[in-house]
Amino acid sequence: MPYTAPLNDLRFLLDHVVGFDAVQATDRFAETTPDVTEAILTEAAKLCEGELAPLQRAGDLHPARLENGVVRTSPGFAEGYRAIAAGGWVGMSADPAYGGMGLPMALATCMNEMMSSACLSLQIAPMMTQGQIEALEAHASDALKALYLPRLTSGDWVGTMNLTEPQAGSDVGALTTKAVPKGDGTYAITGQKIYISWGDNDFTGNVCHLVLARLPDGAPGTKGISLFLVPRHLPDATGNPGVANALKVVSLEHKLGLHGSPTAVMQYEGATGWLVGPEHGGMRAMFTMMNNARLGVGVQGIGVAEAAYQHALAHARDRKQGQTPVADADSILAHADVRRMVMTMRAEVFAARAIALSTAVATDMHHATGAESWAARAALLTPICKAYGTDTGIRVADLGLQVHGGMGVIEETGAAQYLRDVRVTAIYEGTNGIQAMDLVGRKLADGGEAMSRLLDEIEALAESARGSLPDVAEPVWQACETLRETTEALVAETRLNARFGGAQPYLMAAARVLGGHAHLAAAIAEGGRGPRSALARFFVGRLLPEHGALAAQALAGDKDLYALDPEDLVA
């Protein structure tokens, strides 16, 4: 489907809102000059607009399928993937020592968003591989790194992540896949994994599965889990794919959307695997990949939202219905309610994109400086980025469908595909409910210090603009104070389940405040006049006020949630 990469918005956010200049000023990323950044964005846009966007419908109409145990991918996907790999995009932020470009995560995030807009179901393959590369860089032995990283970085091989089992979804600790030492430094992996994205394909030389499994002496729960690299084909002495490993794709799921992405049930039957990280230290190692993927999945939501927005806007500018209140304007875009939808879409995408890029910048700053405060910032923002980014994808795709009227539910228009494709992003990579619990649990376990530091920065910006932009700055400052009080009350709540009862609204309240901050920064950069300032006023006037109701819900505890017995719910 037609797609135009939002380069102006991406450039503006990098230059004026998320502090990318600090990343460029570090020694580690000194080569990412403004010229290099521009060249990367332009080339990425060209690939996504020209080669990937045309694949979007093909993936939907011709899903990946399993033929005699072999996965056949959607028409054009092999060529699309090869174009991604040939451009070096899989290894954009990977270590140059293994062939990567060593670019900041902030730029990889821009590219991942554009690929998600263009063709979400294909984008998952390079995104998973990027996460696997990061996990291997951080935790694998030198021998594994030397063998696998160059091939993954080049995109010749792809990576998957294997956590989920029928009885172990959100509760990863319930997994039963076994790993038995074979005495030669390798392990025999046996068990079933379900819902494995891109579990196999017909266009890469190998598929490398990162599999969570339990050793015979592994304790129950997450503490006893180890991580293994299990390739589809065992590398021979020269490092090329050799004999087939003892694993297979049992079936592919028939899904609501994302038809082009093969979602596999995988069976491991004593497959040979190599330990990544220490024995029983699998969750820590896998978290490297999961944190990368949580940012990546949030960005998937934003990418789909951007594409759905463009699509809906084009329809709204073209479709004529009734008399409009605006002179010389006869399309539905002139109707107030359609404007409300379109403005909401644009304002939400801007806010979610700013949060995602801020998360990436914090990750880059941590990598470049080693400062723990940046690690804490990235950790704090990651669940917000994942949940709000994907909720934005769903909300905006839904509004996009509504803008289309009846045409929205007619598949040929493509509006429905965005909604079907993006829906699962709120579920996989840790459901959005689990993200919210992570935010009020683990991420406030520092007594709210990381959140407090972030709120200090937001208030300082709002203070500085109180004189010049009072209509935007004042509400942002007020909302920030409300969030600070809410955070303090949650931190003081000693019953974790009471915090969990308010976790989702707390996360959304935080996203509203962060969104207000990003829009305020944009308005300041524009001098308070122009389209970005108008959008900021829209966000502050219509969407930011939601934070108050959300904060009230965040403090509602859990008692009312259990007020009805299960029998009462049935009755």
Ligand SMILES: Cc1cc2nc3c(=O)[nH]c(=O)nc-3n(C[C@H](O)[C@H](O)[C@H](O)COP(=O)(O)OP(=O)(O)OC[C@H]3O[C@@H](n4cnc5c(N)ncnc54)[C@H](O)[C@@H]3O)c2cc1C
């Ligand atoms: C298309 C697709 C692709 C996927 N790709 C992969 C992949 O590549 N690799 C992989 O390993 N997995 C993958 N998954 C699995 C995905 O990560 C899980 O579906 C997800 O983690 C949720 O697990 P579940 O489906 O078992 O739901 P459940 O865990 O059964 O959750 C059901 C509901 O209960 C809630 N819930 C569960 N536990 C709690 C709790 N403790 N507190 C509060 N609420 C709770 C959840 O939020 C959810 O709303 C994929 C799934 C899909 C659908």
